[in-house]
Amino acid sequence: xxxxxxxxxxxxxxxxxxxxxxxxxxxxxxxxxxxxxxxxxxxxxxxxxxxxxxxxxxxxxxxxxxxxxxxxxxxxxxxxxxxxxxxxxxxxxxxxxxxxxxxxxxxxxxxxxxxxxxxxxxxxxxxxxxxxxxxxxxxxxxxxxxxxxxxxxxxxxxxxxxxxxxxxxxxxxxxxxxxxxxxxxxxxxxxxxxxxxxxxxxxxxxxxxxxxxxxxxxxxxxxxxxxxxxxxxxxxxxxxxxxxxxxxxxxxxxxxxxxxxxxxxxxxxxxxxxxxxxxxxxxxxxxxxxxxxxxxxxxxxxxxxxxxxxxxxxxxxxxxxxxxxxxxxxxxx
Amino acid sequence: xxxxxxxxxxxxxxxxxxxxxxxxxxxxxxxxxxxxxxxxxxxxxxxxxxxxxxxxxxxxxxxxxxxxxxxxxxxxxxxxxxxxxxxxxxxxxxxxxxxxxxxxxxxxxxxxxxxxxxxxxxxxxxxxxxxxxxxxxxxxxxxxxxxxxxxxxxxxxxxxxxxxxxxxxxxxxxxxxxxxxxxxxxxxxxxxxxxxxxxxxxxxxxxxxxxxxxxxxxxxxxxxxxxxxxxxxxxxxxxxxxxxxxxxxxxxxxxxxxxxxxxxxxxxxxxxxxxxxxxxxxxxxxxxxxxxxxxxxxxxxxxxxxxxxxxxxxxxxxxxxxxxxxxxxxxxxxxxxxxxxxxx
Numbered sequence: 001x002x003x004x005x006x007x008x009x010x011x012x013x014x015x016x017x018x019x020x021x022x023x024x025x026x027x028x029x030x031x032x033x034x035x036x037x038x039x040x041x042x043x044x045x046x047x048x049x050x051x052x053x054x055x056x057x058x059x060x061x062x063x064x065x066x067x068x069x070x071x072x073x074x075x076x077x078x079x080x081x082x083x084x085x086x087x088x089x090x091x092x093x094x095x096x097x098x099x100x101x102x103x104x105x106x107x108x109x110x111x112x113x114x115x116x117x118x119x120x121x122x123x124x125x126x127x128x129x130x131x132x133x134x135x136x137x138x139x140x141x142x143x144x145x146x147x148x149x150x151x152x153x154x155x156x157x158x159x160x161x162x163x164x165x166x167x168x169x170x171x172x173x174x175x176x177x178x179x180x181x182x183x184x185x186x187x188x189x190x191x192x193x194x195x196x197x198x199x200x201x202x203x204x205x206x207x208x209x210x211x212x213x214x215x216x217x218x219x220x221x222x223x224x225x226x227x228x229x230x231x232x233x234x235x236x237x238x239x240x241x242x243x244x245x246x247x248x249x250x251x252x253x254x255x256x257x258x259x260x261x262x263x264x265x266x267x268x269x270x271x272x273x274x275x276x277x278x279x280x281x282x283x284x285x286x287x288x289x290x291x292x293x294x295x296x297x298x299x300x301x302x303x304x305x306x307x308x309x310x311x312x313x314x315x316x317x318x319x320x321x322x323x324x325x326x327x328x329x330x331x332x333x
Numbered sequence: 334x335x336x337x338x339x340x341x342x343x344x345x346x347x348x349x350x351x352x353x354x355x356x357x358x359x360x361x362x363x364x365x366x367x368x369x370x371x372x373x374x375x376x377x378x379x380x381x382x383x384x385x386x387x388x389x390x391x392x393x394x395x396x397x398x399x400x401x402x403x404x405x406x407x408x409x410x411x412x413x414x415x416x417x418x419x420x421x422x423x424x425x426x427x428x429x430x431x432x433x434x435x436x437x438x439x440x441x442x443x444x445x446x447x448x449x450x451x452x453x454x455x456x457x458x459x460x461x462x463x464x465x466x467x468x469x470x471x472x473x474x475x476x477x478x479x480x481x482x483x484x485x486x487x488x489x490x491x492x493x494x495x496x497x498x499x500x501x502x503x504x505x506x507x508x509x510x511x512x513x514x515x516x517x518x519x520x521x522x523x524x525x526x527x528x529x530x531x532x533x534x535x536x537x538x539x540x541x542x543x544x545x546x547x548x549x550x551x552x553x554x555x556x557x558x559x560x561x562x563x564x565x566x567x568x569x570x571x572x573x574x575x576x577x578x579x580x581x582x583x584x585x586x587x588x589x590x591x592x593x594x595x596x597x598x599x600x601x602x603x604x605x606x607x608x609x610x611x612x613x614x615x616x617x618x619x620x621x622x623x624x625x626x627x628x629x630x631x632x633x634x635x636x637x638x639x640x641x642x643x644x645x646x647x648x649x650x651x652x653x654x655x656x657x658x659x660x661x662x663x664x665x666x667x668x669x670x671x672x673x674x675x676x677x
Contacts (some may be wrong), residue, residue, distance in 0.1 A: 011513070018517040146658040148609055150616045151650040154636055158646070266522070270613060285617070300522060307520040 008315060012308070019304045020077065023297065024070050082298035087290050092298045095283065102174065103267035103279035110199050111260055114206040118253070121207075122214025126222065126249075127241055138215075144208040150270045153201040157274060161197060169197045172276050198275045202268055206260070210253055217249040251321050258314025262306040266299075347594070350670035357666020363659035371475045375399075378436035378469035381417050385431035387424070395434070438466035440473040440626040452644050459644035461634060467645060470626040471652050477627040478656060481542050481611040482604035488546030490600050493553025498584055498592075500554065501561025512558075518551040523610075538621045541614060545607050556599055560592035594671040601664035605657045612653050628653050 057063045061072060076083070082092035121141075125134045161171035170176065174194045175187070182190065221227065222245055230244045231237075267281030276282070280299070287295040351357060376383065381394035392409075394417060400406040412420070421431050436457065444464035452459045458467035500511035526548055564570060565588070573587045614620035615629025616636075623630055628649040635645035 011509070014513050015516045015520070018513060019520055022517060022521065142661070143654075143658065146605070146654055146661050148612055148616075148650070148653050148657070150613055151632060151646070151653065154632070154646060155650070262522075269617065273617070288619070303522040304520040307522070308516065311516065311519065 004319065005316070008312065012312065015308060016305075019308070020074055020301075021070070023300055023304065024073055026300075028066070077301055082301075083294045085295045086292045087295075092295055095295070096280075096298065096302070099278060099280045099283045100265055102277060103272070103281060104264060106195070106198060106202065106272075106277065106279060107264045107267060109195065110202040111206065111264070113199065113203050114210055115253070118207050118210035118214055119250070121211040122218055122249075122253075123241065123246065125211070126215045126218030127237075129219070141208045141211055144204050145212065147204075149201055149205055149268075150274065152204070153198075153271055153274045156197050156201060170194050171197065174277055198271050198277060201275075202271050210256070213253050213256065214249065217252045218245060221245045221249045251318075254321050255314050255318045258310040258312070258317060261310035261313060262303050265306055266303045343594075347667070347670045351666050354666045354669065357662050357670075360659040360662025360666065363655065364663055367475055367656055367659070368479065370472060371479045374473050374476055377434055378438060378440065378466070378472040379434045380437060380439040380442050382421075382431045382433050385417075385421070385429070387429050387431075389428075436466065436469045436472065438469040440465065440470045441624070442466065442469075449638070449642055458648040459642075461631070461645055462638060462642075467631065467648055470631055471628065471648055474626045474628045474631065474649070475652070475656075477538065477621065477625060478608045478611065478653075480538070481545065482607045482660070485542045485545040485549070485607040485611075486600050486603040488543070489550035489603070490553055490596060492546070492550040494557050494589075494596060496550070497554035497557025497559075498561055498589065501558035502565065502580070502584055502588065504562075504565075508558075511554075515551045515554050515558075518548075519555075521548070523548045536619075536622050538625060538627075541611060541620055545610055549603065549607075553596060553599060553603075556595055557592060560595060561588060564588045564591055594667075598664055598668040598671065601660055601667055605660035605664065608653065608660070609657055 054063075061069060064072075080093060082096075084091050085095060121137065125137050125141075128134045156169075157171045160166055161169040170193060174191060176190050176194075180187075227240060227245055230240045235244075265280060266284075267279045269281040269285050271277070272279045272281035273285045283295070284299050286292070287299060351361075370377065375395055375398070379395055379398075381398060383393065383395050385392050385394065392412075394412070397406070397408065401408055408414075417431075418433075418437070425431070438456075442465060444460070447456070447460050447464040449462055450456055450460045450464075456466050456468065458471060460466055461470070496511055496515065500508045500515070523544075526544055570583065570587060573583050578587065611620060611627065612629030612632065615627050616633045618633065620629055621627045623634070631649040632646060632653075635642055635649070638645055
């Protein structure tokens with residue numbers, strides 16, 4: 001087992017290098033001269049001479065061959081030195097520090113809810129197959145699975161908040177204006193109130209996906225011989241389901257946890273933009289629209305790293321929760 | 334000669350099993366219906382008449398439009414650059430008649446006098462903020478959705494199967510290298526690639542399709558690779574090799590047909606998700622140019638007009654939902670039908 005993990009970790013090195021080369025090439029392929037961007041000040045409307053440009057290139061090492069530039073860039077990335085934003089010239093790392101906690105709060109609540117609801121829901125719909133309740137749940141989950149979340153969010157904002165129809169929920173940001181002067185209890189209430197709609201819009205899809213996985217896994221397990229044996233021994237249905245079947249059917253959705261890791265930090269572009277939540281999702285959206293390349297690169301590197309980590313976590317969880325899978329023969333995926 | 338019992342092929346068994354699943358069949362019917370709408374969009378929603386009789390001769394302006402845009406013929410001088418509706422009211426006399434398509438508007442036709450109308454008999458799904466007919470835009474938008482769905486998925490299934498087959502079949506160094514490649518591609522955030530492409534190339538439908546295609550193939554590759562790994566040690570593969578089949582023949586004729594079912598299922602779900610991605614991108618403003626009538630771009634325009642313009646958001650939303658649900662239902666039906674363990 002240790003060998004498998006070590007091998008898996010070692011294989012990560014070429015992948016990381018590959019990602020770094022791809023991202024580096026993407027910045028270089030992007031249009032625009034970085035030296036010009038650096039020295040030009042559009043608000044002063046000044047013209048930059050060829051001389052200044054050349055000097056700037058020398059200062060920032062842009063005159064060096066590509067591979068030298070690559071290694072210098074790599075060195076900065078490894079130390080999380082992302083440079084500064086083109087837009088407001090603030091260090092990018094500071095921006096990330098502001099945004100990540102917001103997104104993390106939102107997505108961790110949403111994920112926790114999704115897991116907490118989907119597991120019992122999946123168990124219920126697998127064990128009560130063909131009952132009316134099960135049919136309704138399956139249809140509803142299926143519908144949720146196909147509803148575009150930008151549409152649901154827009155509808156929610158229009159009809160449940162904003163004041164034009166039913167003004168029930170706030171639709172802007174995560175706190176009311178002036179909330180910082182309120183008491184702790186009132187502030188928390190206010191925040192929960194703000195979180196309800198965005199969290200609901202983020203959760204329903206994950207919930208639908210997870211419960212479908214859960215249901216499928218449970219159905220798969222219940223058909224197996226060891227469950228028949230357990231029933232034949234005369235164990236009660238409750239013991240069969242919760243002691244024998246449940247643990248085994250959790251395998252797929254536990255391994256899915258790795259896949260959601262990037263979303264924990266990356267956030268949802270759609271939901272955060274629509275609800276004006278200052279998290280990573282809306283930051284990426286802004287970065288795209290303002291063509292803020294350094295910021296984009298930072299987000300890109302970060303999410304690539306997280307996705308990679310997610311794949312790794314999935315693999316590890318898989319081998320941990322399912323001891324039947326041999327590590328020796330598994331070629332790293 | 335026909336014998337009493339004939340061995341059934343795998344796909345006919347799947348089809349038999351699929352037909353037992355009524356919900357999936359319903360999904361299939363909707364998918365078919367949408368294909369017909371997309372194919373006949375010009376005959377369903379158009380500002381030109383299907384047939385008209387004018388001064389004792391018959392004209393087919395919709396068909397004529399096709400030949401004109403192909404460059405094989407030209408409009409008659411009296412019909413050049415005219416609005417047929419105005420023409421009909423102004424010039425028609427007794428004995429002339431005209432048959433318009435069910436929706437008498439083209440998707441791009443602007444009527445500033447009919448801005449933001451509620452659904453009526455004239456405008457089934459209402460009009461948008463510049464007076465374009467929403468029903469017509471939705472009918473023509475179905476083409477965009479299907480185009481995106483099918484082309485993007487074809488691109489990524491082809492790449493994915495190719496890479497996955499090589500990786501799974503050859504194993505060893507090839508597998509290690511290709512798997513790293515798959516991993517790198519899986520790690521690249523979709524949004525980022527889209528921005529890069531949009532920054533480089535003009536915003537166009539094909540570029541969006543291309544991006545969806547390039548970002549999604551690693552999943553198919555992983556799937557195919559897994560299937561190949563599973564099949565490789567099986568007897569039929571050994572038998573094929575023993576009979577002297579080349580690598581290419583073993584891959585294409587023997588293993589690939591046996592791995593197609595899961596890939597096909599993934600492709601069906603893929604069409605649904607490609608349609609969703611396109612509409613999300615268009616909604617966010619990264620997608621197709623706003624002049625193109627796509628379901629996502631109609632919804633995007635509807636955002637500022639809520640809640641008064643409910644029809645602008647409701648109908649394209651329902652269209653997306655219906656399409657995505659149907660493809661998912663078909664995918665689900667196919668998955669169950671192709672799984673021998675579930676055969677009852």
